[in-house]
Amino acid sequence: MFHRMIIAALGATLFMAAPASAHDEEALRNAPPAAPYAKVSDLVALPDFLPGLGMLYVDPATLPAGPFLGYDRDGKLAATIYMTPIEALESGTSFDDLGVGSHNVSAVDIYYNAGHPGVDKPHAHVVLLHGEDARARLAE
Amino acid sequence: MITRRQFGRVAGGALAALASRRPVGAAAPRDIEMRGTARGERVWFAPLAIAVAPGAMLRFVNHDKGNSHTATTYHPAIFDRPRRIPSGAAPWDSDFLLPGASFEVTLSVPGVYDYYCIPHEHAGMVGRIVVGRPGDPGWEGPAGDAGDLPEAALKAFPRVAEILAKGRIMPEDLA
Numbered sequence A: 001m002f003h004r005m006i007i008a009a010l011g012a013t014l015f016m017a018a019p020a021s022a023h024d025e026e027a028l029r030n031a032p033p034a035a036p037y038a039k040v041s042d043l044v045a046l047p048d049f050l051p052g053l054g055m056l057y058v059d060p061a062t063l064p065a066g067p068f069l070g071y072d073r074d075g076k077l078a079a080t081i082y083m084t085p086i087e088a089l090e091s092g093t094s095f096d097d098l099g100v101g102s103h104n105v106s107a108v109d110i111y112y113n114a115g116h117p118g119v120d121k122p123h124a125h126v127v128l129l130h131g132e133d134a135r136a137r138l139a140e
Numbered sequence B: 001m002i003t004r005r006q007f008g009r010v011a012g013g014a015l016a017a018l019a020s021r022r023p024v025g026a027a028a029p030r031d032i033e034m035r036g037t038a039r040g041e042r043v044w045f046a047p048l049a050i051a052v053a054p055g056a057m058l059r060f061v062n063h064d065k066g067n068s069h070t071a072t073t074y075h076p077a078i079f080d081r082p083r084r085i086p087s088g089a090a091p092w093d094s095d096f097l098l099p100g101a102s103f104e105v106t107l108s109v110p111g112v113y114d115y116y117c118i119p120h121e122h123a124g125m126v127g128r129i130v131v132g133r134p135g136d137p138g139w140e141g142p143a144g145d146a147g148d149l150p151e152a153a154l155k156a157f158p159r160v161a162e163i164l165a166k167g168r169i170m171p172e173d174l175a
């Protein structure tokens, strides 16, 4: 009885988690990605489109690290972004085995960010660009 | 104290309407810009500090395309922070201003007003407004206690004498 309930619950969890996986390239190729991904500008006070990052979606359960999925103005996935607070890294927190929005990574940018609504402590942005034209598509 | 908030392009018409309702002869607001680098490595208020006469109107404007900012007074009534405005003054909080949005406040009680940006206080995004001069009725100088302020915020406030002497102070590397 208990076993069956656990298996049923596990099944439900897997079923719910499956379409959300940040390894499921097809499902994430075009905005909006399915739940539990949510539009960042609906969660916190930020513009819909952030120059350099695009239209961001994130599974709130994965905050602050992400992955954040960055879409261009045509709704095409252009970047996967991670946000890792400096303080957390300094105190020994690691962010391992994070999902990626696409396996096609043409370049990676890493830079410091002083904070913004949603991740309001100084942190690093790690930006995986998906395609040679991704940077241009996210510029503005 | 009067405060007003505007939401950028969307509120263009409303802004014009409000502007026309400003009393005849009232001075234009002094702007304090919220700015940041394109990737958000640095964020700041420009000017960082300003000296104005009692009754002056100040307008905070977000010029940062990639970030939201607030102008929020240090006060127990707002997020239970230490009071760093004159005891006779009402606290104010712009809430999050998206790019292009603005917030106006009129300051009448003389003294020193310290404020911060909610998501960027830890990055030292704070500002100081000096209203009137020491000796004005009701004047209250700067807070002496560090309270719970982060180091980055505390070290950013210019001295009152310097603000009064210069009128306005830009962040160090922008001067």
Ligand SMILES: [Cu+2]
Pocket: B034, B043, B068, B069, B070, B117, B118, B119, B120, B125
């Ligand atoms: Cu700010």
